[in-house]
Amino acid sequence: MSMKDDQLLMDLVAARAVPGNEKQAREVFVNYAKDFADEILYDGLGSVIAKLEGPKGSPKIMFAGHLDEVGFMVKAITDEGFIEFQTLGGWWGQVLLAQQVEITTRAGNIIHGVIGSKPPHVLSAEARKTPYEISKMFIDVGASSKEEVEGWGIRAGDMVTPYIEYRRLNHTKFLLAKAWDNRIGTAVALRVLENLKDTDHPNIPYAVGNVQEEVGLRGAKTSTNVIQPDISFALDTGTAGDTPGMTKEEADSKLGKGPQIVLFDASMIAHKELANFVIDVADELGIPYQLTFIPGGGTDAGSQHVSGTGVPSLPITVATRYLHSHTSIIHEDDFENTVKLMTEVIKRLDKDTVEKIIHG
Template sequence: MDKVTEQMKKLTELDGISGDEREVGRELENLLAPHADEVVRDRLGSVFGKKAGKVSGPKILLAGHLDEVGFMVTQITEGGYLRFTPVGGWWSHNLLSQRVAVRTEQGKLLGLIGSKAPHLLTNEERAKVILLKELFVDIGASSRAEAEEMGVRVGDPVSPVSEFTTLRNGELWMGKALDNRAGCLLAAEVLRRLSEEGISHPNEVYAGGTVQEEVGLRGAATAARMIEPDIAFALDVCTSYDTPGMESYAGSCGIGKGPVLSVLDSTMIAHRGLLKLVTDTAKELSIPLQFETSMAGGTDAGRFHINGAGCPSLALGFAVRYLHSHNSVMAKQDFEQAADLMVAVIRKLDRTAVEAILR
């Protein structure tokens, strides 16, 4: 594996559901610190590396989000099984017989999501969507007392377990939590290029990751208040429409076809001036762009753009297959092109350019 793929593997295999992002935050800080003037955190755990090209220049925020979708223990049954609630959006049929990790105060426990055996299902049950409340986690405990002795408590976070790998000779990345460790790594990669390659930029860059995006863009609000950016980019993912069964949907984004710009979602309408700057820059670099419009979700840009008196913001990222499951797929090429594009955009964002965007 090349270095950036190894970094992606390490980040995705860490556990970090919303509200329990500490492990991921520490690893992202390790990636940011060598290339930053300083590392800053808000009180919820969002972490950013600051690099000043020009101290008096505008503040540019690049943010992935540290958290992944997962679960939380809500009950320990008399038989030692764990009932749970989703943290973030899940489709229950993606969960049957999948492995999970329960993080307790005594350490991690491997578990398996179980349900009724197919042999025992009625015809009516076979035809319906399984409810999440009907599923449970089996950690091998024989009783509630044994599960508690193993360290399990109500409120413990539960994360998907999936080993990162590649497809098509390394061209495609596959694993859990690409949503949105890919955005976090993109922020770190842009900061690395600005530092190691000695690329000048007329601004102060804050690159890193927020917490609790999957449960309401919460870390985006606190991070924006802390940094007070002049321009903000949410580095995130979107649905890929290039798989069977998606033909009837209006979206056209697919993996390997270039970075994606979100023009409209449930939390934000893209800032027209910033959108033009990014699309013009992509054209100059011959980087293909894809455009997404969907009211089914949102990104941290939904909080960034309403911070203070307003902050021109844009969501940029990658098309990803099989979002919010134990295994997603994206193209490494899309990541590399997004990094090229963001570096070029940052080099343009001096005070004059920011004022022009606002007009």
Template sequence: MDNMLEMLKELTDANGIPGNEREPRDVMKKHISAYADEVKTDHLGSLIARKQGGKEDDPKIMVAGHLDEIGFMVTNIDDRGFLKFQCVGGWWEQVMLAQRVTVMTKDGSIPGVIGSKPPHILAPEARKKSVDKKEMFIDIGAADKEEAASFGVRPGDSVVPVCDFTVMKNEKYLMAKAWDNRIGCAIAVEVLKRLENESHPNTVYGVGTVQEEVGLRGAKTSAHAIKPDIGFGVDVGIAGDTPGVTEKDALSKMGEGPQIIMYDASMISHKGLRDFVTGTADEKEIPYQFDAVPGGGTDSGSIHLTADGVPALSITIATRYIHTHAAILHRDDFENAVQLIVEVIKKLDRDTVHTLTFD
């Protein structure tokens, strides 16, 4: 496994739901510190790594992926030792039952599974319906409430999906939990790394934000701290290349380049910046795809509303099965996203940023 894959494995195997992103933040800090002049954390927990390119008054470019992954939170332990929970981030009931989870207690991590009824005892009509989240529970192998408590479990504990990082038979295809959005954090790390020996007229911030999945919250605080001139939200997008997904649902395919998001529920992309990015991609022959996601948003949605406004764009990676336990993406899309952002940063100077701002 090469160094890049090792980083991706460490990032995705780390456990961190919204409000408890310490593990992935530590991994990101480990990998980005060598390429940054300063690494700090804002008061909500977002990691901010600064790399000075030239003068202190050069444009500030923010490249932000979010550290958190969707998961669950323990709300109660019943008398029989089963855990009740609430979702933290967006889940669809149909992908939850009978899936393995890890409960993060004060005494360490313990395994569990979201319980389900055998089909043998379900009425025919019941088999056709999804089970409501409120009816679900987690089985941690405890005999009763007292034993569950003795394991260290208590309300408020984080619960994360289980899926080890896996390089698939086609080695370009990578499967893991938490691609949403440790791939964005990896892009931020790699952008700073590739700029290490490049001349560019900018100060670049590689950021790992917190609590994106519950309202783009860390992007608000970190962007307020940075006050960027240009913002890029790097995240996953929807891959439209699996059975049952049509072009009406998603336009992009894995392996055909990063997605340039024209519109989502959190923002309309800045046209001047979008044209500048796609023009750079055309010039450098970097593949890309356009897409729109009317039902979701990225950190760009908070970044672009900072202070008196920030030209911002979401650049995403087409990913299969997002917001489930196991997602798949294509390594080439990651590599091309990094190359594109690096080439854009090298071309962004004060005059160009000023032109974009008032375009």
């Protein structure tokens, strides 16, 4: 992986951006895309669209990551200076306790904290066997009163994000960070945009960073309405099944074995002809891929495919360990092969090919 790619990934995961508060990730997207896009557009919710010009009347091809990460929002401040929070996106309580977080105030200041709870010393034997409820957790920022917390500029509605440093694990190709879901899909979209910039693409490509995916695929609804594409792809993360305890029925994808072509998930059934086309391109070029089913989650393709009069759509995802936690892991080969596959697929989507896909 090039130093440029490494820097792009670091910049994206360093951004703090939860559903409804995606500004930092959007700024990274725009800062990178402006060197390649012919036009930068927005929808009314804050999704960002980087457009490349193409032959007049040629098909419009949308490929979208989402800018938001699972996180939290300040809900209330107790008299003693502890912070109650609202989850944004799907969290499992057992991955939250004792984790460090950052609160971003309206002024842009960062307040560091930790998610706390009762220690085991005071829990009964029965209570220790029961998962701790998220509603009983709180954030400790080292304050002594509500007034002190408010004096730091913290108020209800402020963004709270996981705290972790980006790290290449022990000189391997495994990359550890927060928010791979879905900064890696965003990175793929940006790199594909760059790859297409100086090619003779037979279409009009749109690289997109959607907002509010984690709370119901919301930004994808509005951005797709802006573009009105002929074909759309969702670039996201998918579950990996290569860790202890995971069964083949739960997930069978492995890190490093190629992008996941998602045939079925909770938000859609993949468009059959489009999926076949992508598989054929991968086979033709010897790009590794994994066919997968994700019945427990969806992607922005779930909103994209039912936009307007219907859009042939397909999720292409990067297998990820420990999704929706502070510490997710991806493999750099999967990132690079997803970029390669998407670039080559889009370069082949001319008017005749798109017509054939749509009409079978």
